[in-house]
Amino acid sequence: MTVQDVKPGEVLLQVDDISLSFGAVRAISDVSFNILKGEVRAIIGPNGAGKTSMLNCINGFYHPQQGTITYKGQARSQMKPFEAAAQGIGRTFQNVALFRGMSTLDNIMTGRNLKMKSSLFSSMIWWGGAQKEEMEHRRYVEDIIDFLEIEAIRKTPVGRLPYGLQKRVELGRALAAEPELLLLDEPMAGMNLEEKEDMCRFILDVNDEFGTTICLIEHDMGVVMDISDRVMVLDYGGKIGDGVPEEVRADQNVIDAYLGGGH
Amino acid sequence: MTNKDLELDTFPKLIRRNANERPKVPAYREKQYGIWQTYNWKDVYDNSRSLGLGLVELGVKRGDAVAIIGSNRPQLYWVFSASQAVGALPVPLYQDGVAEEIQFVLEHAEAKIVIVEDQEQVDKVLSVMDQCPTIEYIIYKEDRGMRHYDQPFVKSYAEVQELGRAYDQKHPDFYEVEAEKAKGSDIATLMYTSGTTGRPKGVMLSFDNMVTAGRLSSEFENLNENDKVLSYLPMAWVGDHLFSYSQAAQAGFSVNCPENAETVLTDLREIGPTYYFAPPAIFENMLTQMMIRIEDASSIKQKMFHYFVDVAKKCGVEILEGKPVSLVDRLLYKLGDFLVFGPLKNTLGFSQIRVAYTAGAPMGPEVFKFYRSLGLNLKQLYGQTESCAYVCIQNDKDVRSDTVGPPAPGCEIKIDEASGEVLFKSPGAFVGYYKNDEATAEARNSEGWVYTGDAGIMTDDGQLKIIDRAKDVGKLTDGTLFAPQYIENKLKFFPFISEAVCHGADKETVTAFINIDMEAVGNWAERRGISYTSYQDLAGRDEVYAQIKDCVEQVNRDLGIDSELAGAQISRFLVLPKALDADDGELTRTRKVRRRIIAERYGQLIDALFSDVSVVNIESDMTFEDGRKGMLKASVKVANSETYPAMRAAS
Numbered sequence: 078m079t080v081q082d083v084k085p086g087e088v089l090l091q092v093d094d095i096s097l098s099f100g101a102v103r104a105i106s107d108v109s110f111n112i113l114k115g116e117v118r119a120i121i122g123p124n125g126a127g128k129t130s131m132l133n134c135i136n137g138f139y140h141p142q143q144g145t146i147t148y149k150g151q152a153r154s155q156m157k158p159f160e161a162a163a164q165g166i167g168r169t170f171q172n173v174a175l176f177r178g179m180s181t182l183d184n185i186m187t188g189r190n191l192k193m194k195s196s197l198f199s200s201m202i203w204w205g206g207a208q209k210e211e212m213e214h215r216r217y218v219e220d221i222i223d224f225l226e227i228e229a230i231r232k233t234p235v236g237r238l239p240y241g242l243q244k245r246v247e248l249g250r251a252l253a254a255e256p257e258l259l260l261l262d263e264p265m266a267g268m269n270l271e272e273k274e275d276m277c278r279f280i281l282d283v284n285d286e287f288g289t290t291i292c293l294i295e296h297d298m299g300v301v302m303d304i305s306d307r308v309m310v311l312d313y314g315g316k317i318g319d320g321v322p323e324e325v326r327a328d329q330n331v332i333d334a335y336l337g338g339g340h
Numbered sequence: 341m342t343n344k345d346l347e348l349d350t351f352p353k354l355i356r357r358n359a360n361e362r363p364k365v366p367a368y369r370e371k372q373y374g375i376w377q378t379y380n381w382k383d384v385y386d387n388s389r390s391l392g393l394g395l396v397e398l399g400v401k402r403g404d405a406v407a408i409i410g411s412n413r414p415q416l417y418w419v420f421s422a423s424q425a426v427g428a429l430p431v432p433l434y435q436d437g438v439a440e441e442i443q444f445v446l447e448h449a450e451a452k453i454v455i456v457e458d459q460e461q462v463d464k465v466l467s468v469m470d471q472c473p474t475i476e477y478i479i480y481k482e483d484r485g486m487r488h489y490d491q492p493f494v495k496s497y498a499e500v501q502e503l504g505r506a507y508d509q510k511h512p513d514f515y516e517v518e519a520e521k522a523k524g525s526d527i528a529t530l531m532y533t534s535g536t537t538g539r540p541k542g543v544m545l546s547f548d549n550m551v552t553a554g555r556l557s558s559e560f561e562n563l564n565e566n567d568k569v570l571s572y573l574p575m576a577w578v579g580d581h582l583f584s585y586s587q588a589a590q591a592g593f594s595v596n597c598p599e600n601a602e603t604v605l606t607d608l609r610e611i612g613p614t615y616y617f618a619p620p621a622i623f624e625n626m627l628t629q630m631m632i633r634i635e636d637a638s639s640i641k642q643k644m645f646h647y648f649v650d651v652a653k654k655c656g657v658e659i660l661e662g663k664p665v666s667l668v669d670r671l672l673y674k675l676g677d678f679l680v681f682g683p684l685k686n687t688l689g690f691s692q693i694r695v696a697y698t699a700g701a702p703m704g705p706e707v708f709k710f711y712r713s714l715g716l717n718l719k720q721l722y723g724q725t726e727s728c729a730y731v732c733i734q735n736d737k738d739v740r741s742d743t744v745g746p747p748a749p750g751c752e753i754k755i756d757e758a759s760g761e762v763l764f765k766s767p768g769a770f771v772g773y774y775k776n777d778e779a780t781a782e783a784r785n786s787e788g789w790v791y792t793g794d795a796g797i798m799t800d801d802g803q804l805k806i807i808d809r810a811k812d813v814g815k816l817t818d819g820t821l822f823a824p825q826y827i828e829n830k831l832k833f834f835p836f837i838s839e840a841v842c843h844g845a846d847k848e849t850v851t852a853f854i855n856i857d858m859e860a861v862g863n864w865a866e867r868r869g870i871s872y873t874s875y876q877d878l879a880g881r882d883e884v885y886a887q888i889k890d891c892v893e894q895v896n897r898d899l900g901i902d903s904e905l906a907g908a909q910i911s912r913f914l915v916l917p918k919a920l921d922a923d924d925g926e927l928t929r930t931r932k933v934r935r936r937i938i939a940e941r942y943g944q945l946i947d948a949l950f951s952d953v954s955v956v957n958i959e960s961d962m963t964f965e966d967g968r969k970g971m972l973k974a975s976v977k978v979a980n981s982e983t984y985p986a987m988r989a990a991s
Contacts (some may be wrong), residue, residue: 228603229600332681
């Protein structure tokens, strides 16, 4: 099967009957769901429900023992993270995973890595094509810096930045790869109210301006219900709810899972 | 003045001259995508032309008001020349004003077109459109986020310029003919006062006012096309208009717009302006930052810094002013310049500065001397919107911290004998308040003297000394002169204190509200392992009170030396649980305290200061940073401070 172009509203990613185990621990069991092109899709659930494992399966970091993942009409079995990235799946991490000693600009530039074509030799002498290419990439990165309003920290080593800004830089780096599907793992964890509101705005703006499909894991229910188009709920590795925010909010299984009832 | 200068009586004419005589000289720069983009004088002329004609195409007639809202951007400066050329009246607004402030001005000025920077401002204007029926078009400069706005009256800047270029093809002479119609006596711009006292007033300034003030002040400082200025203060402030528009058009120098408000310090360093202006708060803030950073430095650097700052204190100002200084001091200063002052100025972006001004409010003498002792030619300037910010300028050779200098060329000053108020006559003296003849008549007497509202005295050698706002100066019950701002400025010199409000008129003693500087105090608290959760919590800590008490008592000691003001020492103070904020109406947009509003809102606290209670509970409205309103509930401690007997200075 060949990779198709997916139109807005059509299925971008289809997950069928995924199961993932670590030894005897079953992280995910028989979960199916899909992500439509252009939507903001949230995955929620209590701690240890398998949310991050699910993202890791999608971007090829974990390999589920069972089930298929179909991305843009192409089913895949064993995929490596860099292959997923090359196909347009970007992500950020629960713990900030930036190069702390490097500047914001350089960190975001690393996100362009897959788009760079120059050979090692011409990059080293930085001449001709390599120079031109770097300028184009820098231009793209500057667009992102402008978009995320982080001009003031362009040259600051990220290790010196407050946590909220580091999260924003990480989002910038993921955007630099021009992903079609962006996986955000708890983009708002540990942020104060103002930082959260900023981040919400950026996520919605990314979705709107770049047309990027977003799949996010988040604990803040207010945020999830506000910005997502559809929400899937996991508990103990199984899917217990899926639908628009209002449906999920009213679902008795979901309420039980969160309030501890029924266990 | 030559005949040629006489013809150049409006800004569009000056800009046309610049485009002809120095087309390739940089006029405006802005940072985009991390790179400085330069527009030369030819670009300024071309862009003003296409924009001006675009406005005409949209139906702008002579006399229509064009409002400008946004941060300093070359494209927004061009709105001035574009609308002036086609006979429209530019009205700059403070971009951080809340919707109702903006609504008042748009309504009062009867703006027909509003040109804004970005989506945020578009939304703000859209929210008040119903109250401002005169608005016909909103024009935005920044495309971002504007894709879903399909209202036909919302247009992009580029789109309007495109309309203008098409119009130019059909009517190639129109622009120049219109530009020639303007005379020096026409109103050039309408600038709204920041509203320290009540509603903002629209100050009508003619071309003669602005052009002459710009010309005389440029000549005074020998400004030329090689100068560079960083334009980062609100475009609606007359000072910025004088420096970044009037003087730039006169002298042909370049105006550099920072990327955004947070990058100002980086941009300052990159540009290295030769000519710089900042209100005292910014210099004070930089000094605070500097002191915080020095405390974080290694001990050898700290020692070096303090040693050479002491050397500079001793002889720096004398060296700057070319006065005799002993050889040893001179050598030490040179060494200090190499090791400390030079790198420090470079870090701050002050290496190339020829002239730096401070204006807008009085500056603490200690801060003032500090910068001058580093070799920075910092001078004071005195003026207000009504005078195009041009009444007094200090001479390079005679700069004092306690005066604002002699009357500038072309200006006259006198002190009203009864009230002590400063009056002036100057070429920049305004035409009148827009739609407010009553206020105009109050501000200007029949002989043409304009009342400044500032209390001042003239020194024997003809220098003006400003004490305070005339209406703020009062007396204690025992008759001691009470000049609140004078005391507040002394308090604000301490890095821990960001703002202070003193009370005492018609009372027995002086008391004060203190705002702590979150950064400086927070840093200090962290260093000492004092934990705190919020501004309010930190402000109420006993340790912080003890620090502030030291500052207050130091001020009292200083006041004791000044015989006239010795009786006005601070006997009680409290630290406010929230920072005074322009969003709550407690400060003006230029960060001056609004005493009346503060007195109303914190009446309970003032009563407590003048009683003997030690804790008082208050509730007050406050606006959070995200714009939501909330209630502030706090119990505030009131502390006593030592006062000192008056004594004569040892001099």
